Amino acid sequence: MPELPEVETVKRELEKHLLNQKIIALEATYPRMVLTGFENLQKELTGRTITGLSRRGKYLIFEFADEFRLISHLRMEGKYRLANLGEISQKHDHIAVKFADKQLVYNDVRKFGTWELLAAEQEDAYFLSKKLGPEPTYADFDCHIFAEKLQKSSKKIKPFLLEQSLVVGLGNIYVDEALWRAQIHPETQANHLTKLEVQSLHTAIIELLQEAIELGGSSIRTYSALGEPGRMQEKLQVYAKTGDPCPRCLTPIQKIKVAGRGTHFCPKCQQKRL
CATH class of the missing domain: 1.10.8.50 (Helicase, Ruva Protein; domain 3)
Structure with missing residues (x-):
């Protein structure tokens, strides 16, 4: 479910707590989530410091100076939380990144989320291969x-x-x-x-x-x-509002399937082309 605003919010919150934090250990109960290999992730990031966080579309990016980029895609159910080092893991906790005084825990009910570790110079090519459009700002979105x-x-x-x-x-x-x-x-x-x-x-x-x-x-x-x-x-105004009056014209909001996705709209304000 997380879309751009949710990923951007997560990024801003993590920035407050993780910038300049050194990773002392990484643990995983579901290492397959790391598409580039969990053992490689442990080897390369243990002892390294998070120097920045950024975002491209729905992708969250952990930066490690000019050396590495850890790219996280939350997919449908992925989420992060900060926890004390001694906290007992919860159901669906899959990866823990441990720092000196806290840990970052990744939880994902469906296990659809992914982590990928890239060399910093591979970042542009990585996103180019995804064929992503521009960011939704007046400066970028022509x-x-x-x-x-x-x-x-x-x-x-x-x-x-x-x-x-x-x-x-x-x-x-x-x-x-x-x-x-x-x-x-x-x-x-x-x-x-x-x-x-x-x-x-x-x-x-x-x-x-x-x-x-x-x-x-x-x-x-x-x-x-x-x-x-x-x-x-x-x-x-319309999402998950099936049967509620449209805020603009008071016609009941309808829900249909479009390309397999539940879709909410006003049949009067958004009339279908003949």
């Missing part, structure tokens, strides 16, 4: 390029946005919310969007995700920030 990509595709707009190639960071929650803001039906073909709809969607994506970051993300189901719970769930 509306003209966005429009050109949409016009070249007959894909339905919701699954296209979920691919991360148009713009990074959107998952099921924020795609539903952005399409509602832009008044676009989730099954609309990308190349059928009008110029005004493209502009509205571009603005909605940027403003929605920035607002969600400011509110600490959406604390829904298993996600929770390391600090205060996120508050964006209080601002959601």
Whole structure:
């Protein structure tokens, strides 16, 4: 579930506690989560200091000077917590990174999350191979390029946005919310969007995700920030609101399946193309 605002919130919280902390040990109950090998992770990171944290899309990046990058993808259920060194492990705790006075614990119910250790100079090539779109900011996310990509595709707009190639960071929650803001039906073909709809969607994506970051993300189901719970769930207009009146026109919100994903929308504000 964690989307860009939630990963950004985790990054900001971890920065407060982990910068300049030296790793004294790493332990794992599910080493297969480390795609580049847990033993190699132990060998290379034990004794090294975390010098920075960053993010690319939904990927969390631990930086070790100019030497290594540890890339963490939380997938659907992954989450971090800080704990005392003597704390008894909880169910679904899979990796522990130990420091002098605390430990960072990675917990993942479904075991879908991944860790990958790369040499620092491999970072750009790694993300280039993922074919990620730009970050959702006015500086990086160009509306003209966005429009050109949409016009070249007959894909339905919701699954296209979920691919991360148009713009990074959107998952099921924020795609539903952005399409509602832009008044676009989730099954609309990308190349059928009008110029005004493209502009509205571009603005909605940027403003929605920035607002969600400011509110600490959406604390829904298993996600929770390391600090205060996120508050964006209080601002959601259609996601998980099936049967509730649309905040704009009072028509009951509907839920359908689009490309296998539960999708919430207003049938009046977001009318389907004939």
